[in-house]
Amino acid sequence: MKATEANFDGLVGPTHNYAGLSYGNVASRNNEKSVANPKAAAKQGLRKMKQLADLGFDQGILPPQERPSVRLLRDLGFVGTDAEIVARAAKEAPELLAAASSASSMWTANAATVSPSADTSDGRVHFSPANLCSKLHRAIEHDSTRRALRAIFRDEKRFAVHNALEGTPALGDEGAANHTRFCSKYEDKGVEFFVYGRSEFQRGPEPQRYPARQTLEASRAVARRHGLEDGYTVFARQNPDAIDAGVFHNDVIAVGNANTLFCHEQAFVDQKAVYEELRVKLAKAGSGLNVVEVPTSAVGIPDAVTSYLFNSQLLSRRDGKQILIVPQECRENPRVAAYLDGLKGGDSHIDDVLVFDLRESMKNGGGPACLRLRVVLNDxxxxxxxxxxWMNDTLFGRLDAWVEKHYRDRLSPEDLADVQLLNECRTALDELTQIMAIGSIYDFQR
Incomplete structure (x- = not known):
C-alpha cells in the first residue's frame, strides 16, 4: 500500500517568549529576556504549513499545550486559586513561572519518536513521546503530548501511542530530533537511524562544555518498544565537539529523507563507519545511500549553528525530486548562502531550496526541522x-483568524506575571480543540 510522509507542525502557543531556558542552545541563551511577538510567531509557522500544503505535501497540525502549567506550579508547592498560584510564583520564583509558561512544545521534532508500520513488528505506527528530562520546561510536556497524539491517531488497530520513558538521566530522550528514517520508498521497509550524545553504561567520548541530552539506552529502548529489527537499525554517537559548539540535537547538524543524508563532516564519531553501516543495512532493505557531506572548509560548525543550515526539512515531491526548506538566516550568512548556491542538482540529490521567514522561532533556537514531526502513513x-x-485553505483561514483574535503581539518575560494571560490561553485553546475536532485534551477542560 502506498505511503507518504506527513509533517505535523506544532502551532506556536500564546505564551511564546524568550526566557533563555535551554542551556546548550546558543540562540535561546543569546536572546534571553528580549521581547517576543507570539502573534507573528504563530503566523510565521502557519504560513510555512500552508505553503508546503499548497506544494502538495501532507501537512498536519499538533496543538500547543496549556501554559502556564498550573499543574507544575501546584506540584512545586504553590497553593490557592490558579490566579493566586501564578501571582505567587511570579513574586517568589519567577524562574519557575518562566519554565511553567514556556511555549516550547511548538518544536514537535521533540514531541516523539515515530516508526512507520512498514518497520514495526506488529504492523502499526508507533509513537514514543519524548521525556525531555534534561530541561524542566520541557520535561512537563510528555503527558500532554501523549494525549494530543492519542486524540489525533486514535485508531488503536493502526496506531500505538506509548507512555514516555522514565524521566531519569540514564534514559534521556529528545524524540525525533535525534532520529531519522532511510528508505527507498516510504511504504518500503526502512532503516531507522538513532543518534545519541552519551551512554550511561558504555564508555566513549562526551562533550565537556554542554551536556549531551540523548542517551544510547533511551534510543535502544525506543527501538525495542517499537518492535524494530536489529538488522534495520543503526545507532551513532554525536561528535562531542559539535555538541560543545551548540549542536544540542542531531537535527542541528544533519537531516535525512528517503535515501539521502545531508550532514556536516563533523556530525558523528567515526563518521565513515556510520556511513558504511547505513549502506550495508539499507542494501538489505533494497536501497542505496546518498550522502551529501558539507566540509568544514565550506561551512564551519559555528556557521551551521547560527544559520541552522541542517535544521532544515528535506522533502520528496510527488515527482521524486527533493527540496530543502531552510530559514532566512541561511541566506544572511555569506558562507552558507554561497554553499547553497552551488548545492542544487548533480550529486547533491537536492533539486531546489526554499527559504522561509521563521524569525520568531529561530530566535529561540528552533528552525524548520524543529517545528515538525514526521509521520509516515499509508493510505x-x-x-x-x-x-x-490537515492543513488546507479552510483550516488556514480559521486558524489565522483564531491567532489574530487571541494572541498578543508583544510578550516580555515580565508579562508572564499577568494572571490574565492564563485565561487568554485557556480561552484560545478551548476554541482550538473545537476547530481541530480533537476533543477535550486539556486539564482545564476536564
Whole structure:
C-alpha cells in the first residue's frame, strides 16, 4: 500500500517568549529576556504549513499545550486559586513561572519518536513521546503530548501511542530530533537511524562544555518498544565537539529523507563507519545511500549553528525530486548562502531550496526541522486521521483568524506575571480543540 510522509507542525502557543531556558542552545541563551511577538510567531509557522500544503505535501497540525502549567506550579508547592498560584510564583520564583509558561512544545521534532508500520513488528505506527528530562520546561510536556497524539491517531488497530520513558538521566530522550528514517520508498521497509550524545553504561567520548541530552539506552529502548529489527537499525554517537559548539540535537547538524543524508563532516564519531553501516543495512532493505557531506572548509560548525543550515526539512515531491526548506538566516550568512548556491542538482540529490521567514522561532533556537514531526502513513492510516488536523485553505483561514483574535503581539518575560494571560490561553485553546475536532485534551477542560 502506498505511503507518504506527513509533517505535523506544532502551532506556536500564546505564551511564546524568550526566557533563555535551554542551556546548550546558543540562540535561546543569546536572546534571553528580549521581547517576543507570539502573534507573528504563530503566523510565521502557519504560513510555512500552508505553503508546503499548497506544494502538495501532507501537512498536519499538533496543538500547543496549556501554559502556564498550573499543574507544575501546584506540584512545586504553590497553593490557592490558579490566579493566586501564578501571582505567587511570579513574586517568589519567577524562574519557575518562566519554565511553567514556556511555549516550547511548538518544536514537535521533540514531541516523539515515530516508526512507520512498514518497520514495526506488529504492523502499526508507533509513537514514543519524548521525556525531555534534561530541561524542566520541557520535561512537563510528555503527558500532554501523549494525549494530543492519542486524540489525533486514535485508531488503536493502526496506531500505538506509548507512555514516555522514565524521566531519569540514564534514559534521556529528545524524540525525533535525534532520529531519522532511510528508505527507498516510504511504504518500503526502512532503516531507522538513532543518534545519541552519551551512554550511561558504555564508555566513549562526551562533550565537556554542554551536556549531551540523548542517551544510547533511551534510543535502544525506543527501538525495542517499537518492535524494530536489529538488522534495520543503526545507532551513532554525536561528535562531542559539535555538541560543545551548540549542536544540542542531531537535527542541528544533519537531516535525512528517503535515501539521502545531508550532514556536516563533523556530525558523528567515526563518521565513515556510520556511513558504511547505513549502506550495508539499507542494501538489505533494497536501497542505496546518498550522502551529501558539507566540509568544514565550506561551512564551519559555528556557521551551521547560527544559520541552522541542517535544521532544515528535506522533502520528496510527488515527482521524486527533493527540496530543502531552510530559514532566512541561511541566506544572511555569506558562507552558507554561497554553499547553497552551488548545492542544487548533480550529486547533491537536492533539486531546489526554499527559504522561509521563521524569525520568531529561530530566535529561540528552533528552525524548520524543529517545528515538525514526521509521520509516515499509508493510505488507510491517513484516512483514519481526522480531517480537522490537515492543513488546507479552510483550516488556514480559521486558524489565522483564531491567532489574530487571541494572541498578543508583544510578550516580555515580565508579562508572564499577568494572571490574565492564563485565561487568554485557556480561552484560545478551548476554541482550538473545537476547530481541530480533537476533543477535550486539556486539564482545564476536564
Amino acid at each position: 488507510a492510516e491517513r484516512l483514519s486521521v481526522g480531517l480537522g488536523v
